Amino acid sequence: xxxxxxxxxxxxxxxxxxxxxxxxxxxxxxxxxxxxxxxxxxxxxxxxxxxxxxxxxxxxxxxxxxxxxxxxxxxxxxxxxxxxxxxxxxxxxxxxxxxxxxxxxxxxxxxxxxxxxxxxxxxxxxxxxxxxxxxxxxxxxxxxxxxxxxxxxxxxxxxxxxxxxxxxxxxxxxxxxxxxxxxxxxxxxxxxxxxxxxxxxxxxxxxxxxxxxxxxxxxxxxxxxxxxxxxxxxxxxxxxxxxxxxxxxxxxxxxxxxxxxxxxxxxxxxxxxxxxxxxxx
Amino acid sequence: xxxxxxxxxxxxxxxxxxxxxxxxxxxxxxxxxxxxxxxxxxxxxxxxxxxxxxxxxxxxxxxxxxxxxxxxxxxxxxxxxxxxxxxxxxxxxxxxxxxxxxxxxxxxxxxxxxxxxxxxxxxxxxxxxxxxxxxxxxxxxxxxxxxxxxxxxxxxxxxxxxxxxxxxxxxxxxxxxxxxxxxxxxxxxxxxxxxxxxxxxxxxxxxxxxxxxxxxxxxxxxxxxxxxxxxxxxxxxxxxxxxxxxxxxxxxxxxxxxxxxxxxxxxxxxxxxxxxxxxxx
Numbered sequence: 001x002x003x004x005x006x007x008x009x010x011x012x013x014x015x016x017x018x019x020x021x022x023x024x025x026x027x028x029x030x031x032x033x034x035x036x037x038x039x040x041x042x043x044x045x046x047x048x049x050x051x052x053x054x055x056x057x058x059x060x061x062x063x064x065x066x067x068x069x070x071x072x073x074x075x076x077x078x079x080x081x082x083x084x085x086x087x088x089x090x091x092x093x094x095x096x097x098x099x100x101x102x103x104x105x106x107x108x109x110x111x112x113x114x115x116x117x118x119x120x121x122x123x124x125x126x127x128x129x130x131x132x133x134x135x136x137x138x139x140x141x142x143x144x145x146x147x148x149x150x151x152x153x154x155x156x157x158x159x160x161x162x163x164x165x166x167x168x169x170x171x172x173x174x175x176x177x178x179x180x181x182x183x184x185x186x187x188x189x190x191x192x193x194x195x196x197x198x199x200x201x202x203x204x205x206x207x208x209x210x211x212x213x214x215x216x217x218x219x220x221x222x223x224x225x226x227x228x229x230x231x232x233x234x235x236x237x238x239x240x241x242x243x244x245x246x247x248x249x250x251x252x253x254x255x256x257x258x259x260x261x262x263x264x265x266x267x268x269x270x271x272x273x274x275x276x277x278x279x280x281x
Numbered sequence: 282x283x284x285x286x287x288x289x290x291x292x293x294x295x296x297x298x299x300x301x302x303x304x305x306x307x308x309x310x311x312x313x314x315x316x317x318x319x320x321x322x323x324x325x326x327x328x329x330x331x332x333x334x335x336x337x338x339x340x341x342x343x344x345x346x347x348x349x350x351x352x353x354x355x356x357x358x359x360x361x362x363x364x365x366x367x368x369x370x371x372x373x374x375x376x377x378x379x380x381x382x383x384x385x386x387x388x389x390x391x392x393x394x395x396x397x398x399x400x401x402x403x404x405x406x407x408x409x410x411x412x413x414x415x416x417x418x419x420x421x422x423x424x425x426x427x428x429x430x431x432x433x434x435x436x437x438x439x440x441x442x443x444x445x446x447x448x449x450x451x452x453x454x455x456x457x458x459x460x461x462x463x464x465x466x467x468x469x470x471x472x473x474x475x476x477x478x479x480x481x482x483x484x485x486x487x488x489x490x491x492x493x494x495x496x497x498x499x500x501x502x503x504x505x506x507x508x509x510x511x512x513x514x515x516x517x518x519x520x521x522x523x524x525x526x527x528x529x530x531x532x533x534x535x536x537x538x539x540x541x542x543x544x545x546x547x548x549x550x551x552x553x554x555x556x557x558x559x560x561x562x
Contacts, residue, residue, distance in 0.1 A: 065509060069365065084348070085351075113392060113394040125532065126531040127530045128529045182410070183410060225343065226509070228507070232531060247411040249409060251403030252406065255551060274511050
């Protein structure tokens with residue numbers, strides 16, 4: 001048995017997995033990363049990323065796709081990985097997150113398909129036309145304690161204690177009942193205990209902001225069907241900026257496109273998820 | 282054995298698969314959908330989509346992710362599918378595309394993870410802010426025969442005979458040695474034999490335009506690592522408009538974001554791929 005983790009932060013502790021057999025890992029879904037009663041999808045993605053980083057010969061996630069099959073619950077879980085292909089610069093694998101019903105039967109929560117590589121070996125060539133999001137300075141943005149009632153997310157929200165999330169006031173109107181109507185969400189992002197970002201924690205970052213649907217004036221639940229994250233560069237230390245955009249809400253589905261920028265103005269991650277809009281009223 | 286196909290178009294004929302056993306399909310990769318010597322990735326995606334549409338209880342691809350593992354070659358292939366989960370409104374499955382080496386050993390070409398549903402049952406609610414691409418009328422755009430030398434793509438290009446592709450002159454400068462330098466490609470898209478679009482053919486459409494890298498002034502090969510397509514609506518009959526954008530070329534990788542709009546101004550598909558930039562000079 002080998003414990004696969006790095007450092008002693010809350011994030012590293014709660015995404016730790018223990019290798020039980022080749023490709024099979026024991027995990028514990030922490031109640032500390034829940035929104036109301038749901039385990040955050042980005043946290044689950046990082047947990048799966050941790051297991052795949054151990055199972056595959058390359059260290060860094062390049063492209064990670066997760067299908068969210070059933071709602072995870074805090075408690076024990078097993079991750080089963082499978083190596084699809086191993087190349088010189090890249091490897092590909094799958095992972096399944098399994099929990100157990102009271103009668104002991106297996107319930108699959110997530111299925112992941114991912115390509116790993118080594119971000120440290122990439123060329124320094126950058127010809128980007130993307131621009132960092134226009135977001136006010138950190139101190140002008142709104143934290144969980146700035147909202148009426150002490151939280152920016154309705155209901156119980158253990159995850160807000162683990163994140164240092166500061167929303168752009170222009171995209172925080174929903175928290176005071178005045179959504180902008182636009183499908184945009186922007187925030188400064190850090191881990192509350194100061195743990196610096198790395199490729200694994202970016203998998204959490206891409207799915208850690210409140211849903212754009214809130215700012216579109218829609219109340220309800222926005223469960224992720226599928227999320228794909230591309231990690232494009234190892235993030236520099238310091239706070240991240242995250243911008244999420246929804247352009248097409250139609251037929252009960254919407255996409256959320258996320259960009260994550262590091263303190264050196266590098267686009268370090270891009271993601272897109274397809275979510276169902278289960279709306280009230 | 283059951284032949285799984287629809288209609289008699291080139292597209293339907295060349296994406297036909299034959300069920301050999303539950304979840305296992307024989308296929309033939311047609312040389313008619315190659316660019317230079319590579320089999321087009323969108324054609325392969327549609328072929329996999331055909332098999333999954335038979336293996337899963339729901340008819341339409343909602344979200345399809347493919348990892349391109351090794352280069353496919355025209356000729357026989359086998360598709361193995363596996364059902365991950367079956368729900369009331371959605372089902373999830375995987376598919377592998379296999380070809381065989383001279384010694385008979387298996388080589389996996391593609392691994393796919395996909396969610397299927399029924400686009401016909403979605404609500405009519407549309408709250409989109411996305412706008413169709415600004416593209417000149419069809420008759421002002423450039424077909425394969427309008428380029429010097431008779432083709433807009435260097436090298437042999439069987440696929441151009443199967444597509445009715447008309448490039449926006451603003452994004453066709455690369456074909457005459459004068460690329461715009463922008464990571465944009467826009468075109469009218471149809472199948473040359475007039476076969477109307479459907480959710481399956483959209484899987485071809487999202488990866489059928491010349492790479493944005495050409496218009497960025499980069500010569501070379503842009504192999505797809507991973508592509509995820511979201512099919513958002515059944516397309517109306519008539520020509521499609523496709524807009525592809527690259528914002529971040531960095532570290533030898535680039536993303537291509539595609540949007541497909543139908544003749545009724547509906548955003549019918551979105552896709553993003555991560556590709557390697559294997560550049561010359």
